[in-house]
Amino acid sequence: MRVRLSVVLTSAIVLGIGLITLLGMTVGNDFGGLTVLVTATPIRLLTEIFLRLASLVLALSVLVGVLNLFVVNISRVVRGRTAGARLGSLLIVASFLLVVFLRVMDSVNATRNLAVFTETVQVPLEASLAGLLFFALVWGGMRVLRRGLTFGRVMFVAAMLVVLLGALPVRGVGLLYELNNWLLNVPVSAGARGILLGVGLATLIAGVRVLIGQDRQYGE
């Protein structure tokens, strides 16, 4: 069986750093032999160094991101598939340069033009997107059964209707109000916890498998 040196090397680095950091972060003062191991060796110091290095790398990745943003949109202005793509990227590049210019002017003149720009452009834009979202959700709710009649979709629409009708501030819907409360407190709550537990468990297992070298998304 051929084993590539790069895979062995990267696996050894990932496993070593991962296990040292795990021990340094989780082992407390009442874990018997593990506590002795952690306190007698420089594991905690190494953990701290690894965490600082990680923070530094993460901070530098923002610079890489800014470069990516700029180059991607410049190339899209030139070679975009449609006029919309070219115009959109041109606006992004122009906004980027404008924000940099405003930031520099603010620091030189002690003004707050960037804050005003954010308040008058970005916040209203996001608010209008949130408004648009309402229509998208209504559209989605309307079309959910057009994709095919399944038990899950019928339940989804029925539950949605009960919740919406139960929330109406009118008299004479007491039964619906009770049903709405039961629905939210029992099956919806149980389902939501089930999904979150599933995601949590899957995250944990994926993490453990990376730490013990079973999953290797690196070194290829």
Place this chain on the structure above:
Amino acid sequence: MDSTTQAISFFIVLIALVTNAIVRRNRFPQRDIPALRALPAMAGTSIETNKPLHLSFGDAAVGDRDTLLALASADFFYASARAVALGETAPIVTVGSATTLQVARDMLRRAHTTSQAAAEFRPFNVRWVPGAGYALAAMASAMTRDDRLSGHLIAGNYGPEIALPLWSGEQSGVLTLATSTRLAGQAVAYAMADHTLIGEELFAAGGYVTDDPGLSNRVLVMDLARWLLIAALFIGAVVSFARGA
């Protein structure tokens, strides 16, 4: 971290190690995930129409609590990008966090290299959309027509704003497959996407769409650990009920 949390953490890690060892020695059948049956059709549409497939990591960021979500999404997208890399139009990947940019770029590079299409790899097909959330959803939404997409594969931790790209996808008649680890995003994806992965299915997806035995084992470990957790919850409930009685 207090001692109870530490003890529970070690217990869970132990369960994960034990189930991993059990699965390595035995072969178990994988359960069916219907949404994943749509992937070959989505890749085929991208190749036949010469339009790019959009893969979105959402806000998942390497370095915070979503690190493993980003890695699981990368496994899933790797298989999808590999299938599409056989065509002439490379997929477009969007990320909401600059720290995920390198993971996404490496994923796309590996997909092209293993498909013998390294020359088709375009590093700037991986795009960072700062601000994430609404900004990323709006960008993905605009890309549907601007970049003439063939479909959206959306994963990550979107909130209700996931409706925007799904809505534009429906308006443009492109196929969509979506999932979110946030409940609001998951509910919207279920209502609006053509195909939906629910909860931990994203973490299992890599095992279904690749021939990597390691990833297939991960699915089985997850299933086994889940049954152990269900058993533990059930026993806990019975013991608690018995004590009360």
